[in-house]
Amino acid sequence: xxxxxxxxxxxxxxxxxxxxxxxxxxxxxxxxxxxxxxxxxxxxxxxxxxxxxxxxxxxxxxxxxxxxxxxxxxxxxxxxxxxxxxxxxxxxxxxxxxxxxxxxxxxxxxxxxxxxxxxxxxxxxxxxxxxxxxxxxxxxxxxxxxxxxxxxxxxxxxxxxxxxxxxxxxxxxxxxxxxxxxxxxxxxxxxxxxxxxxxxxxxxxxxxxxxxxxxxxxxxxxxxxxxxxxxxxxxxxxxxxxxxxxxxxxxxxxxxxxxxxxxxxxxxxxxxxxxxxxxxxxxxxxxxxxxxxxxxxxxxxxxxxxxxxxxxxxxxxxxxxxxxxxxxxxxxxxxxxxxxxxxxxxxxxxxxxxxxxxxxxxxxxxxxxxxxxxxxxxxxxxxxxxxxxxxxxxxxxxxxxxxxxxxxxxxxxxxxxx
Amino acid sequence: xxxxxxxxxxxxxxxxxxxxxxxxxxxxxxxxxxxxxxxxxxxxxxxxxxxxxxxxxxxxxxxxxxxxxxxxxxxxxxxxxxxxxxxxxxxxxxxxxxxxxxxxxxxxxxxxxxxxxxxxxxxxxxxxxxxxxxxxxxxxxxxxxxxxxxxxxxxxxxxxxxxxxxxxxxxxxxxxxxxxxxxxxxxxxxxxxxxxxxxxxxxxxxxxxxxxxxxxxxxxxxxxxxxxxx
Numbered sequence: 246x247x248x249x250x251x252x253x254x255x256x257x258x259x260x261x262x263x264x265x266x267x268x269x270x271x272x273x274x275x276x277x278x279x280x281x282x283x284x285x286x287x288x289x290x291x292x293x294x295x296x297x298x299x300x301x302x303x304x305x306x307x308x309x310x311x312x313x314x315x316x317x318x319x320x321x322x323x324x325x326x327x328x329x330x331x332x333x334x335x336x337x338x339x340x341x342x343x344x345x346x347x348x349x350x351x352x353x354x355x356x357x358x359x360x361x362x363x364x365x366x367x368x369x370x371x372x373x374x375x376x377x378x379x380x381x382x383x384x385x386x387x388x389x390x391x392x393x394x395x396x397x398x399x400x401x402x403x404x405x406x407x408x409x410x411x412x413x414x415x416x417x418x419x420x421x422x423x424x425x426x427x428x429x430x431x432x433x434x435x436x437x438x439x440x441x442x443x444x445x446x447x448x449x450x451x452x453x454x455x456x457x458x459x460x461x462x463x464x465x466x467x468x469x470x471x472x473x474x475x476x477x478x479x480x481x482x483x484x485x486x487x488x489x490x491x492x493x494x495x496x497x498x499x500x501x502x503x504x505x506x507x508x509x510x511x512x513x514x515x516x517x518x519x520x521x522x523x524x525x526x527x528x529x530x531x532x533x534x535x536x537x538x539x540x541x542x543x544x545x546x547x548x549x550x551x552x553x554x555x556x557x558x559x560x561x562x563x564x565x566x567x568x569x570x571x572x573x574x575x576x577x578x579x580x581x582x583x584x585x586x587x588x589x590x591x592x593x594x595x596x597x598x599x600x601x602x603x604x605x606x607x608x609x610x611x612x613x614x615x616x617x618x619x620x621x622x623x624x625x626x627x628x629x630x631x632x633x634x635x636x637x638x639x640x641x642x643x644x645x646x647x648x649x650x651x652x653x654x655x656x657x658x659x660x661x662x663x
Numbered sequence: 664x665x666x667x668x669x670x671x672x673x674x675x676x677x678x679x680x681x682x683x684x685x686x687x688x689x690x691x692x693x694x695x696x697x698x699x700x701x702x703x704x705x706x707x708x709x710x711x712x713x714x715x716x717x718x719x720x721x722x723x724x725x726x727x728x729x730x731x732x733x734x735x736x737x738x739x740x741x742x743x744x745x746x747x748x749x750x751x752x753x754x755x756x757x758x759x760x761x762x763x764x765x766x767x768x769x770x771x772x773x774x775x776x777x778x779x780x781x782x783x784x785x786x787x788x789x790x791x792x793x794x795x796x797x798x799x800x801x802x803x804x805x806x807x808x809x810x811x812x813x814x815x816x817x818x819x820x821x822x823x824x825x826x827x828x829x830x831x832x833x834x835x836x837x838x839x840x841x842x843x844x845x846x847x848x849x850x851x852x853x854x855x856x857x858x859x860x861x862x863x864x865x866x867x868x869x870x871x872x873x874x875x876x877x878x879x880x881x882x883x884x885x886x887x888x889x890x891x892x893x
Contacts, residue, residue, distance in 0.1 A: 247781060250775070250779055257766035559762060563763075566721070566756050568780070570744045570747035571744075660836075
């Protein structure tokens with residue numbers, strides 16, 4: 246009963262000052278709208294930019310690194326076992342790049358419940374022979390279907406059909422490389438491997454990742470094509486790429502499997518640490534801006550409530566005289582503040598969502614991002630929940646001091662003071 | 664008959680000081696009793712402390728020395744929440760300036776203390792409020808906003824509001840002080856009616872000798888002291 250009465254009185258006070266209340270609510274609405282739209286847009290961009298790298302990067306990559314043999318002959322000798330041996334001008338051993346026993350490693354990984362998928366790959370240094378000039382490049386031998394499924398390969402094949410690369414002696418050229426070679430679809434390019442094998446490959450598509458440097462160098466062919474180019478057997482694989490269900494597991498898993506398979510493993514966090522940092526700083530900035538807006542609107546509410554209390558001293562005094570306690574008066578003004586926060590907050594969330602939809606419609610076409618047609622917006626409910634909660638928290642604090650001031654009004658002073 | 668009625672309000676040795684700008688004693692050992700059904704007026708010159716006394720008796724001013732009993736219960740030193748409840752339940756106020764809540768209608772103004780008490784349902788409170796308004800011939804103005812009423816009408820509504828919870832005691836601080844002769848008479852007659860027809864206990868501060876003459880008993884104050892009880 247008391248609460249109902251408090252709501253009623255709060256409502257009456259707000260209706261008596263409709264304009265001011267409305268302005269306060271619009272202040273909150275505006276800041277919540279900006280908060281939600283800004284965060285949605287910023288994180289949409291973040292996801293997009295991270296996706297550029299992270300979508301295409303395996304969570305764990307297994308490979309053999311070219312490095313000196315860790316077991317040098319002198320260390321094996323019992324004579325020098327106790328001494329500090331320094332070998333100068335040590336060179337990498339002629340170890341193979343191929344992964345030993347790759348078939349069973351792939352099989353083993355595919356059976357692991359943490360693993361979403363596994364895709365084998367061969368990386369092959371080549372020269373593209375264009376007239377009298379040789380351009381360096383890398384031809385990646387991939388399992389096309391797996392690559393499409395795990396690493397969104399198809400998104401980046403801008404011209405041509407990606408499935409055509411399954412035929413032997415076909416290649417999808419990086420857009421930059423194709424431009425430099427002036428190779429059109431259907432043309433045949435000549436490729437020389439580091440071992441000296443010459444192969445003719447037919448261009449079936451262009452690949453455009455959005456990273457210019459990458460596209461200047463990298464091209465794609467099927468695994469069998471690359472094995473043939475190198476003259477290697479079908480078991481020859483240089484990289485095993487793994488995608489996990491939860492990519493946060495990547496670092497410990499990489500350490501664990503490195504030991505088991507006795508090959509090198511890189512995890513995504515170590516390789517791409519700088520992307521994480523960039524995203525989190527961008528988010529931080531948008532949160533800071535959003536919260537600043539909210540705090541400013543909080544001051545607006547504070548002002549308006551203070552003014553309302555000053556104008557309504559008579560009302561407060563009479564309420565106290567007829568039996569409302571300080572606590573009741575406090576509740577009335579907190580209710581006013583929270584109502585403003587709630588109305589402003591809800592409207593803000595709605596308008597923020599609409600602003601997001603609008604931003605989502607703005608054309609955004611760039612050479613670097615072939616799959617993106619409009620600005621990206623992230624509609625994660627998280628931002629709406631944070632925005633809504635903050636609108637209530639700031640309005641509560643904005644109402645706290647005015648309400649306390651109202652609750653300590655001495656009715657005798659007001660009533661006698663006239 | 665009234666000599667044997669229970670004591671509603673008793674003040675014992677009330678002292679009150681003002682500290683601003685310098686320490687002055689405004690009430691000096693004020694003691695008196697009010698019995699149920701009495702219609703008492705407090706008179707005295709301006710500045711003699713009669714309003715100050717009223718606000719102490721009303722429980723709104725708690726900064727005093729001495730003891731105050733209401734309905735046989737010591738209320739000096741009780742918590743402010745308790746006093747709020749007590750005011751709501753047992754005391755009705757009528758002020759010099761009408762002090763209705765302008766955001767609400769006449770009827771709602773009368774209803775609010777009843778709703779605050781919360782013992783009756785909304786419909787019952789509304790019904791009672793209408794009854795009280797009828798006593799003052801204000802039922803036709805029930806749905807008007809408080810600021811659409813004239814001064815005399817407002818004061819009548821204020822008295823109706825004071826009555827809504829059937830208080831033990833009605834207190835008035837110069838209830839006719841701000842009204843013209845005609846309205847002042849109407850309000851005065853209503854008070855008399857309440858005393859006579861309803862046996863309502865009332866304590867009214869006034870400086871109108873005519874008003875005081877019509878009450879059962881007059882407490883006269885001078886310079887912070889009670890100088891006569893009759």
